[in-house]
Amino acid sequence: MRPYETDPKAIYAQSFATVRTEARLDRFAPALHPLMTRLIHACGMVEIVDRLAYSAQVAEAGQAALRAGAPVLCDCEMVGAGIIRRYLPSGNEVIVTLNDASVPALAAKIGNTRSAAAVELWRDRIEGAVVAIGNAPTALFHLLELLDAGWPKPAVILGFPVGFVGAAESKAELARDARGCDYIALRGRRGGSAMASAAVNALAAGLPEDV
Amino acid sequence: MRPYETDPKAIYAQSFATVRTEARLDRFAPALHPLMTRLIHACGMVEIVDRLAYSAQVAEAGQAALRAGAPVLCDCEMVGAGIIRRYLPSGNEVIVTLNDASVPALAAKIGNTRSAAAVELWRDRIEGAVVAIGNAPTALFHLLELLDAGWPKPAVILGFPVGFVGAAESKAELARDARGCDYIALRGRRGGSAMASAAVNALAAGLPEDV
Numbered sequence: 001m002r003p004y005e006t007d008p009k010a011i012y013a014q015s016f017a018t019v020r021t022e023a024r025l026d027r028f029a030p031a032l033h034p035l036m037t038r039l040i041h042a043c044g045m046v047e048i049v050d051r052l053a054y055s056a057q058v059a060e061a062g063q064a065a066l067r068a069g070a071p072v073l074c075d076c077e078m079v080g081a082g083i084i085r086r087y088l089p090s091g092n093e094v095i096v097t098l099n100d101a102s103v104p105a106l107a108a109k110i111g112n113t114r115s116a117a118a119v120e121l122w123r124d125r126i127e128g129a130v131v132a133i134g135n136a137p138t139a140l141f142h143l144l145e146l147l148d149a150g151w152p153k154p155a156v157i158l159g160f161p162v163g164f165v166g167a168a169e170s171k172a173e174l175a176r177d178a179r180g181c182d183y184i185a186l187r188g189r190r191g192g193s194a195m196a197s198a199a200v201n202a203l204a205a206g207l208p209e210d211v
Numbered sequence: 212m213r214p215y216e217t218d219p220k221a222i223y224a225q226s227f228a229t230v231r232t233e234a235r236l237d238r239f240a241p242a243l244h245p246l247m248t249r250l251i252h253a254c255g256m257v258e259i260v261d262r263l264a265y266s267a268q269v270a271e272a273g274q275a276a277l278r279a280g281a282p283v284l285c286d287c288e289m290v291g292a293g294i295i296r297r298y299l300p301s302g303n304e305v306i307v308t309l310n311d312a313s314v315p316a317l318a319a320k321i322g323n324t325r326s327a328a329a330v331e332l333w334r335d336r337i338e339g340a341v342v343a344i345g346n347a348p349t350a351l352f353h354l355l356e357l358l359d360a361g362w363p364k365p366a367v368i369l370g371f372p373v374g375f376v377g378a379a380e381s382k383a384e385l386a387r388d389a390r391g392c393d394y395i396a397l398r399g400r401r402g403g404s405a406m407a408s409a410a411v412n413a414l415a416a417g418l419p420e421d422v
Contacts, residue, residue: 001352001355001356001359001384002380002384004348004349004352004377004380004381005349005376005377006322006323006324006327006349007324008324008325011324011349011376011377014375014376015374015375015376018375018376019375041374041375042373042403043373043401043403044373044374044375044378044399044400044401044402044403045400045401077292077293078289078292078293078404078405078408080292081288081289081291081292082288082289082404111217112217113217113218113219113222114219116217137215138215138216138217138222141212141215144212145212148212162253162254162255162405163226163252163255164225164226164229164230164252164255165216165222165225165226165229166215166216166222167255169213169215170215173212173213188255189255189256190254190255190256191255192253192254192255192403192405193289193293193404193405194289194373194403194404194405197289
């Protein structure tokens with residue numbers, strides 16, 4: 001077997017150098033670089049950077065929210081598992097309500113998925129929160145409906161639902177009208193919990209060499 | 212906002228129909244369809260099916276191992292979090308050693324990453340196990356080194372490390388010589404914990420309509 005790189009610092013440095021060069025990040029505002037770098041690093045695809053939709057202040061708004069102690073509301077356990085707790089600047093809570101015992105009955109009641117029902121349980125924590133959606137289009141759609149119905153606003157929506165039914169459509173709706181929230185989303189079918197977690201980690205701590 | 216699909220069964224059915232059609236799964240052996248469908252579903256990219264490398268019996272071997280009670284050894288917490296426990300046919304253990312207290316010292320001792328050191332802790336459980344790697348190229352590289360050094364063989368290696376340094380190379384090495392194990396891997400930089408979890412879920416339970 002050929003030798004391979006075993007030094008974590010060298011691996012990170014080489015990875016991020018590749019991302020910077022291939023994605024030509026100097027086209028974008030510097031505040032966005034850590035966010036874009038971690039998103040690309042999480043999926044191995046430099047070209048996603050040209051399919052991101054975002055508000056101009058998304059990085060600053062997300063950083064400020066986390067520093068102020070905002071909770072992180074996740075649509076599934078995988079997103080929660082990918083958030084590096086020691087990066088969080090204020091011991092921020094990471095909340096996943098999907099497996100709450102009340103969710104199946106609530107889903108039946110509202111006539112939507114369990115992922116959408118789980119969003120209803122964010123009601124008391126949504127104001128100023130960081131929302132990280134890495135799986136379910138219905139979670140993002142339903143959040144937008146609840147905001148339209150008058151819910152308080154989260155600080156930032158990190159929109160990375162994935163798949164073939166509703167993922168592209170829910171992110172297009174977010175990009176069309178983010179309901180006054182800062183946001184970032186990957187247009188199209190691609191996404192996933194690794195990207196949603198990576199976005200939180202970037203807002204929390206920048207890149208590893210900054211930590 | 213436009214109406215969107217809220218019925219989970221309809222979402223799954225429509226998703227899997229899209230995957231079957233766009234990926235033209237009828238080119239492949241039927242036993243591979245659930246595995247390929249879940250992998251595509253996890254990442255939103257039908258074209259990955261043409262970049263998979265695998266042994267002919269990978270689906271059957273993985274199913275048999277799980278039915279026989281094999282543990283699932285994961286390289287990171289996210290992979291473990293994505294495995295749907297109720298799908299596992301024999302109450303199989305899901306093991307993640309990355310955050311074991313002994314790992315940092317072990318990494319320093321062997322001169323490799325924490326992910327590689329965590330693999331060393333699989334020694335007593337590796338024989339006949341299902342290995343799911345969704346993050347670290349060095350975990351896959353080091354597993355192959357340990358197999359070369361005479362370790363007992365796992366039943367199946369699910370190889371989905373992701374990124375710019377070593378991901379493509381470690382999966383190419385697995386595909387070149389899987390050391391007598393059954394395996395599946397996504398060639399190139401792409402991969403991730405969602406795909407690794409999806410592969411385990413497919414081996415455990417096929418597609419949702421089969422559960």
